[in-house]
Amino acid sequence: MSFISYLINGLSLGSVYAIIALGYTMVYGIAKMLNFAHGDVIMIGAYAALISMTQAGLSPVIAILIAVVVCTVLGMAIERIAYRPLSKASSTLVVLITAIGVSYLLQNVALLIFGANAQTFPTVIQWKGVSLAGGRLNISGETIVTIAVCLIIMAALITFVQKTKSGQAMRAVSEDRGAAQLMGINVNGTIALTFAIGSALAAIAGVLLCSTYPSLTPYTGAMPGIKAFVAAVFGGIGSIPGAFIGGILLGIIEIISKAYISSQMADAIVFAVLIIVLLVKPTGLLGKKIQEKV
Amino acid sequence: MLKKMKKNTKNNLITYAMVTAAFIIMQLLISVGAVSSLLEGLMVPLCTYIVLAVSLNLVVGILGELSLGHAGFMCVGAFSSAFFSKCMRDVITAAPLRFFLAMLVGIAVAAVFGVLIGIPVLRLKGDYLAIVTLAFGEIIKNLVNVLYIGKDSEGFHFSTKDVMALDMAPDGTVIVNGPQGITGTPKDATFFIGFLLILLTLFIVINLTNSRDGRAIMAIRDNRIAAESVGINVTKYKLMAFTVSAALAGAAGVLYAHNLSTLTANTNNFGYNMSITILVFVVLGGIGSIRGSVIAAVVLTLLPEVLRGLSDYRMLIYAVVLIVMMIFNWAPGAIAWREKYFHFGKNKRGAGK
Amino acid sequence: METLLDVKNLGISFGGLRAVNAFDISIKKEELYGLIGPNGAGKTTIFNLLTGVYRPDSGKVILDGVDITGRKVTDISKAGVARTFQNIRLFRQLTVADNVKVGLHNQHHYTAVEGILRLPRYSRVEKEMDDKAMELLKVFDLEDYADHLAANLPYGQQRKLEIARALATNPKLLLLDEPAAGMNPNETGALMEMIQFVREKFHMTILLIEHDMKLVSGICEKLTVLNFGEVLAQGETSKVLNNPKVITAYLGE
Numbered sequence: 001m002s003f004i005s006y007l008i009n010g011l012s013l014g015s016v017y018a019i020i021a022l023g024y025t026m027v028y029g030i031a032k033m034l035n036f037a038h039g040d041v042i043m044i045g046a047y048a049a050l051i052s053m054t055q056a057g058l059s060p061v062i063a064i065l066i067a068v069v070v071c072t073v074l075g076m077a078i079e080r081i082a083y084r085p086l087s088k089a090s091s092t093l094v095v096l097i098t099a100i101g102v103s104y105l106l107q108n109v110a111l112l113i114f115g116a117n118a119q120t121f122p123t124v125i126q127w128k129g130v131s132l133a134g135g136r137l138n139i140s141g142e143t144i145v146t147i148a149v150c151l152i153i154m155a156a157l158i159t160f161v162q163k164t165k166s167g168q169a170m171r172a173v174s175e176d177r178g179a180a181q182l183m184g185i186n187v188n189g190t191i192a193l194t195f196a197i198g199s200a201l202a203a204i205a206g207v208l209l210c211s212t213y214p215s216l217t218p219y220t221g222a223m224p225g226i227k228a229f230v231a232a233v234f235g236g237i238g239s240i241p242g243a244f245i246g247g248i249l250l251g252i253i254e255i256i257s258k259a260y261i262s263s264q265m266a267d268a269i270v271f272a273v274l275i276i277v278l279l280v281k282p283t284g285l286l287g288k289k290i291q292e293k294v
Numbered sequence: 295m296l297k298k299m300k301k302n303t304k305n306n307l308i309t310y311a312m313v314t315a316a317f318i319i320m321q322l323l324i325s326v327g328a329v330s331s332l333l334e335g336l337m338v339p340l341c342t343y344i345v346l347a348v349s350l351n352l353v354v355g356i357l358g359e360l361s362l363g364h365a366g367f368m369c370v371g372a373f374s375s376a377f378f379s380k381c382m383r384d385v386i387t388a389a390p391l392r393f394f395l396a397m398l399v400g401i402a403v404a405a406v407f408g409v410l411i412g413i414p415v416l417r418l419k420g421d422y423l424a425i426v427t428l429a430f431g432e433i434i435k436n437l438v439n440v441l442y443i444g445k446d447s448e449g450f451h452f453s454t455k456d457v458m459a460l461d462m463a464p465d466g467t468v469i470v471n472g473p474q475g476i477t478g479t480p481k482d483a484t485f486f487i488g489f490l491l492i493l494l495t496l497f498i499v500i501n502l503t504n505s506r507d508g509r510a511i512m513a514i515r516d517n518r519i520a521a522e523s524v525g526i527n528v529t530k531y532k533l534m535a536f537t538v539s540a541a542l543a544g545a546a547g548v549l550y551a552h553n554l555s556t557l558t559a560n561t562n563n564f565g566y567n568m569s570i571t572i573l574v575f576v577v578l579g580g581i582g583s584i585r586g587s588v589i590a591a592v593v594l595t596l597l598p599e600v601l602r603g604l605s606d607y608r609m610l611i612y613a614v615v616l617i618v619m620m621i622f623n624w625a626p627g628a629i630a631w632r633e634k635y636f637h638f639g640k641n642k643r644g645a646g647k
Numbered sequence: 648m649e650t651l652l653d654v655k656n657l658g659i660s661f662g663g664l665r666a667v668n669a670f671d672i673s674i675k676k677e678e679l680y681g682l683i684g685p686n687g688a689g690k691t692t693i694f695n696l697l698t699g700v701y702r703p704d705s706g707k708v709i710l711d712g713v714d715i716t717g718r719k720v721t722d723i724s725k726a727g728v729a730r731t732f733q734n735i736r737l738f739r740q741l742t743v744a745d746n747v748k749v750g751l752h753n754q755h756h757y758t759a760v761e762g763i764l765r766l767p768r769y770s771r772v773e774k775e776m777d778d779k780a781m782e783l784l785k786v787f788d789l790e791d792y793a794d795h796l797a798a799n800l801p802y803g804q805q806r807k808l809e810i811a812r813a814l815a816t817n818p819k820l821l822l823l824d825e826p827a828a829g830m831n832p833n834e835t836g837a838l839m840e841m842i843q844f845v846r847e848k849f850h851m852t853i854l855l856i857e858h859d860m861k862l863v864s865g866i867c868e869k870l871t872v873l874n875f876g877e878v879l880a881q882g883e884t885s886k887v888l889n890n891p892k893v894i895t896a897y898l899g900e
Contacts (some may be wrong), residue, residue, distance in 0.1 A: 034421040082617055086626035093360045094624040097577060100570060101616025103309045108610040194392050267437035271429035278422055498763055505762030513738045513749040520736035523698060524816050525753045527725035534759060
């Protein structure tokens with residue numbers, strides 16, 4: 001029975017990774033850059049929700065909405081100020097280093113404002129959850145809601161990308177930016193929209209993450225951010241279903257490793273997964289192969 | 295041609311002279327007591343950072359790949375050499391000899407890790423390569439934290455669980471104690487040794503860059519496909535740059551470890567944060583500029599300590615430095631603006647694609 | 648004259664599309680041979696097959712009696728095939744002289760340790776390389792630019808530097824991928840002379856891809872016309888250019 005409960009915990013953690021990984025994978029697919037600061041946007045979202053609830057005394061739903069707005073604005077601002085000037089730079093390393101800088105900036109601004117001490121995050125989910133098998137298997141409300149939210153977001157996002165005009169623009173920009181521009185697609189606008197969606201999802205992920213693991217520091221987002229990137233690569237970067245599968249698998253791998261191998265080694269195992277995936281199948285589970293042109 | 299060679303050599307001599315002059319001035323100030331003990335204590339770590347920055351520049355600036363796991367190699371060098379020195383503390387009593395041997399151990403072990411990690415990692419490129427080096431760096435830090443080594447009359451005992459699991463005889467001593475690390479490493483590192491190590495690092499990196507092999511490495515950076523087409527063995531030269539860089543980071547780790555009585559591996563000294571700090575030095579100094587790395591390491595290490603009020607903002611400053619430097623140096627708009635108003639920055643060496 | 652390059656039945660597919668099929672070519676030593684064809688005919692793909700960028704899924708490539716089919720790019724370079732690229736690929740942040748010296752990499756040796764420690768062989772070999780590089784740059788009138796970064800060269804000079812770098816590898820066969828692309832008629836004329844000069848001075852065998860018919864008919868002794876990945880016509884230049892099939896392929900029905 002404990003194995004099943006680990007599995008469910010893994011599913012829940014994996015769902016959070018999946019939501020974060022969506023932000024990574026969309027930005028990577030469309031803007032062709034690794035937005036290293038994505039994890040830290042999560043942390044900002046969590047702080048925004050926390051302050052709305054504890055300082056302003058707002059209801060959880062309003063708090064989540066505020067977090068979503070804050071992160072959306074933040075994500076778009078980061079794109080506009082730090083990344084867009086470099087979108088035509090000669091080297092991809094340039095953008096990556098800048099993104100690392102943004103990640104550091106967010107962490108350290110949060111550190112100055114909120115301090116290094118961990119703050120307790122009140123849960124936004126009042127539901128106690130369900131108890132199965134005569135009380136031997138308890139599934140918390142947070143777990144169920146997290147998994148459900150992840151599924152809803154996934155379905156909504158796939159519909160958006162497939163059915164709407166903006167979604168089509170995203171796919172076009174991701175295939176060939178130059179050609180999309182020639183076809184009259186607003187490339188900068190599309191990239192900004194991608195950042196907006198990714199960051200809004202980061203806010204939701206932040207609230208869900210902190211509801212399950214209720215300790216918030218300026219560094220809360222960094223590790224889940226990097227792991228979600230691992231998940232995105234695992235599933236195949238640029239692929240929305242890939243981010244989902246990668247996230248879930250990674251969450252389960254992490255929780256199972258913690259339970260059965262060593263809690264100190266769990267992170268190392270997650271990183272080993274990344275290394276193995278990149279060396280064996282760099283395109284991930286669902287990714288496409290890109291041939292270099294000579 | 296001749297003119298260029300002279301210019302290059304002159305440029306490098308200035309770098310050596312600058313480092314030597316800074317060392318002599320600092321040494322004089324220390325001997326007359328004009329330097330606070332806090333600042334004096336910062337000298338060996340500063341040497342460590344300079345060696346790290348110059349060695350990372352070999353990968354980022356000369357090879358053109360981003361490594362986010364540089365602190366991992368430093369960690370390997372630090373722990374292997376501290377282990378050696380602690381074991382040899384009573385066997386080799388002459389501190390300089392013991393430290394010299396520890397240095398060789400640290401460099402060798404870091405170089406071996408450089409090869410082992412480099413072979414798989416260097417098959418990747420760009421963002422993926424960067425993230426995998428980060429992963430290796432974190433794995434090294436994690437592994438060191440679960441490593442327990444003890445020694446008794448029967449020899450060495452290893453465990454990845456805890457001290458009890460070492461199962462030693464009563465006379466045994468714990469050498470590596472998991473997250474508590476290594477305590478009692480002899481403090482063999484001095485400012486002078488640090489200075490010598492900087493000179494050695496500069497000598498190796500500068501001379502390698504200005505040689506047949508260095509040209510091959512930079513050719514790969516500028517255009518891998520063209521480099522292959524003229525018969526450059528890409529794997530060999532990428533691995534060469536990566537391994538030399540790792541070995542030098544290992545040397546920096548040896549220096550670092552022998553300046554502390556307790557050596558532990560955490561995020562700030564051997565983890566991701568350290569790797570990024572070194573990257574900040576390289577970026578501020580100018581990617582590919584060796585002298586720039588040295589100057590940036592000095593300025594960014596000493597500035598927050600000298601201006602006390604700044605030390606709280608240290609990491610914030612680093613973050614801003616990264617973003618502003620990247621946009622200022624690489625954004626097409628910023629480059630055009632600079633050329634219009636200042637007419638400089640045209641002949642810069644930079645990271646490759 | 649004996650045959651230098653002998654290619655039989657070369658072919659490759661990309662995801663079901665037959666990019667090159669049953670390609671044969673035979674080039675004699677010191678011949679200047681042209682490979683022409685409409686856009687997308689597979690000309691650059693053939694260069695990529697000959698230089699090892701792609702592995703052919705059928706056929707054989709024999710260079711000077713040695714089978715080099717499917718070898719790696721680096722090994723084929725060492726075997727004696729050098730090339731230029733359609734979209735210029737220089738080492739942009741290296742000087743012009745250093746670009747050529749990278750081309751000389753496999754002709755002049757010293758170890759990394761000798762380089763770092765500046766042992767006597769370092770100075771001697773570097774001197775040799777400098778002299779050789781300057782000699783090559785003089786051939787292309789680039790000696791005044793030796794200290795400049797390759798990125799700062801004008802376009803036409805960049806094309807010339809790419810040829811100089813390729814020659815530095817001491818090849819048996821030189822492949823030029825659209826050397827006149829982006830040049831005006833004057834520059835093209837000078838380039839034609841230069842290619843002929845290179846052939847005579849270095850006793851070089853040259854295979855070139857070109858769109859510019861004037862250049863092709865002016866200097867190539869033989870031509871192969873490629874269309875949809877297959878050989879449409881092959882032989883002496885004047886005959887091939889008068890071949891009705893070739894005229895149709897170029898001008899349409």
